[in-house]
Amino acid sequence: MMAAPSYIPPTDGIGNPPSEVWASAPSLEALAACIQGCLACPLGPGRFRLVFGEGDPKARLMFIGEGPGKEEDQQGRPFVGKAGELLDKMIGGIGFKRDQVYIANVVKCRPPDNRTPTPQESQTCLGYLKRQIELIDPGVIVTLGATPLRELLGIQTGITKARGSWQRLELHRPIPVMPTFHPAYVLRQYTQEVRGAVWADLKAARAWLEEHP
Numbered sequence: 001m002m003a004a005p006s007y008i009p010p011t012d013g014i015g016n017p018p019s020e021v022w023a024s025a026p027s028l029e030a031l032a033a034c035i036q037g038c039l040a041c042p043l044g045p046g047r048f049r050l051v052f053g054e055g056d057p058k059a060r061l062m063f064i065g066e067g068p069g070k071e072e073d074q075q076g077r078p079f080v081g082k083a084g085e086l087l088d089k090m091i092g093g094i095g096f097k098r099d100q101v102y103i104a105n106v107v108k109c110r111p112p113d114n115r116t117p118t119p120q121e122s123q124t125c126l127g128y129l130k131r132q133i134e135l136i137d138p139g140v141i142v143t144l145g146a147t148p149l150r151e152l153l154g155i156q157t158g159i160t161k162a163r164g165s166w167q168r169l170e171l172h173r174p175i176p177v178m179p180t181f182h183p184a185y186v187l188r189q190y191t192q193e194v195r196g197a198v199w200a201d202l203k204a205a206r207a208w209l210e211e212h213p
């Protein structure tokens with residue numbers, strides 16, 4: 001087997017790993033290694049840790065959020081704060097453990113003050129996420145909130161309208177996508193209606209997986 005091409009992080013200001021390297025990374029480990037020094041968008045210099053994503057590298061169920069918050073930036077792991085605790089409960093509610101799914105974000109570096117990543121930042125980072133999805137090859141993706149829906153699928157409709165309706169991500173193959181609310185939103189709007197909507201979306205994702213073993 002050919003050795004994976006190696007990448008040396010840039011040392012001269014804003015830089016970007018060569019696309020021919022990350023786009024053909026043969027494994028998640030190789031992809032993570034090749035983008036560790038990324039400074040391709042304005043979020044790079046402000047991060048403490050790049051948050052690549054984590055979980056079962058062959059997960060059938062993948063969750064995609066917006067970007068790392070403060071605790072995620074400190075720990076280098078996605079969804080570890082209060083929203084992460086709720087996501088763990090959501091995952092458990094449909095019969096999975098956290099390490100049986102894969103969790104990632106649209107951007108891998110923390111936006112300052114937890115603001116929404118700009119379209120330019122998101123689009124700059126998106127190639128890494130797409131390669132990550134190709135390597136994991138999940139059966140179903142659940143997107144969390146408006147940002148992954150907009151940036152990954154180009155759907156501008158607000159999440160309140162878009163959630164609960166199946167979408168399709170055209171990548172190496174078509175992948176069904178179930179949009180639902182971001183756990184941080186659920187914590188802010190902890191109503192029966194919002195929680196019921198998320199529960200319905202997650203059950204739909206689980207049912208799809210059960211019907212397509």
Ligand code: SF4
Nearest residue numbers: 038041044108109125
């Ligand atoms: S957010 Fe993505 S594109 Fe921007 S610096 Fe971090 S890894 Fe690179």
